Amino acid sequence: MDSQDLFIIEEYIREFLASKQRKLMFQGQQYYDNEPEDTEMPHAFMYNLVDEKVQYLLGQEVTISCDDEQYLEEVKNVLGDNYLYKLQLLTTEAANKGIAWSQVYFNEEGRMKFFLHKSEQICPVWVDDSHTALKWVVRIYEIEEYKGKNKEKITKVEVYDHQATYFYILENGKLILDSEKYLSLPDSQEFGHFTMDGEQYSFGKVPFVYCKNNNREIPDLKYVKELIDAYACNRKRLDDLLEDFKNFFVVLVGYAGNPENTKTLEDMLKRRMIEIESDGSVEFKTPTIDTTANESHNNTLKDDINLYGRSVDRNKMLGGNAPSGVALKTLYSGLDLKCNKLEVELKNYFKNLMYFINEYLKLLRKTVTDKPITLECNRDITMNETDIVNNCKNSVGVVSSRSIIERHPYAKSLEEELERIKQDEAINPEKYAKLLKELADNHDKEE
Secondary structure (H helix, E strand, C coil), X not given: CCHHHHHHXXXXXXXXXXXXXXXXXXCCEXXXXXXXXXXXXXXXXXXXXXXXXXXXXXXXXXXXXXXXXXXXXXXXXXXXXXXXXXHHHHHHHHHHHCEEEXXXXXXXXXXXXXXEECHHHEEEEECCCCCCCXXXXXXXXXXXXXXXXXXXXEEEEEEECCCCEEEEEEECCEEEECHHHHCCCCCCCCECCEEECCEEECCCCCCEEEEECCCCCCCCCCCCHHHHHHHHHHHHHHHHHHHHCCCCEEEEECCCCXXXXXXXXHHHHHCCCCCCCCCCEEEEECCXXXXXXXXXXXXXXXXXXXXXXXXXXXXXXXXXXCCCHHHHHHHXXXXXXXXXXXXXXXXXHHHHHHHXXXXXXXXXXXXXXXXXXXXXXXXXXXXCHHHHHHXXXXXXXXXXXXXXXXXXXXXXXXXXXHHHHHXXXXXXXXXXXXXXXXHHHHHHHHC
16 A cells, blocks of 8 residues: 555544544544433433334345345355344444444355444545445554553554555554564565465455445434433433432421531431420421423423334324224334335345355355345334234235235245145045044044
8 A cells, every 4th residue: 555545544544533532423424322411310212213123124034035046045155044133233233323334254264254343443435425435444443452561552453445455553643554464474465355275365345345324324313312311311300309309308496506406306307206395396398399391391202202213102002992004004104214214225235245245156166147136124014913814805816815925914934835725725625524523523432
């Protein structure tokens, strides 16, 4: 890497580290923590919002399809059995931080793997303003090393371009080559993206695949953070108020002025017996706290969080008649809108990932076809089963049996259900009726 490129990367790193505070910003990206401001009152609003979104979109196994069955099987082998779990981690990171980064690498056995990095460690350098093509990916992270008997923090920097990987140490804003990394590398040779048979190779692209939360790379917390903080602070203030107010307080007449009286009074209150002089008096006061306005404000904040966070208001699903039809769709409209954006970005992530999978399959001398391979999310939709079963019955003769089975709530797998139907049809009705009669006769004899 030449000195000019190194200078540009140092400028990006300075900008990145300067903004790496509680609210981290870089090229329009914003990262937030999930803790409320100025309060110790815990809450789980963001965990609920993000988990609801991820599980709604990826609660069911995704469908990866292609007309070439052999090619599809090879792709699934590369992705592995726990690919759904990886997608859930990826989308959770994207929802929390606006964008998630997955690095493509080879493990010691020579198998392709995907590693999810913390987004706050990744400083991307884009080619275009729409953030679709990468020039570099700069990973910045800290490690602790011993120098003599002292433990010191060292800032490591990894730079990835289309052909090679570079390793540096950041000292006083300057990048210094990490010489220890290059000890095992022959002179005049650079690190590629992966090693095979002792040789360095590259993918021809930066070996990182991004998954955006939306096209503006905005985390879910952006539009509800102040509302959540206000709710938590309001609850904390009320909690402190209730803690400070005792069940009663005592008004004493002719008993003040002597500090010893306070200790005596505390002792008398413990014994539940108060002794006063003839010219004194005592009166108990019970304070009242009006929590109606506070509760009303909290409910308004919760409604706003559900509205602007595009969440499902579960209170509307409790009690009374369960919503169905248009009412159920309306209830889920905000969540659907939020998931639609993430699903588009997830499909784009999978499309970009397929480039690296195809390159890997070519290295293994596997057949790679030009037939498109697609990823579909099967949303975990809350249903009114009675309505759906009735609609399926009314659709017989109007749409195909396959379409009806796909939408029936009791059919978990289309292919499995079709196989079961074939088995049922294979049974001879007369023989089946005779078998039932024999079972009934035997039952009567035993009685």
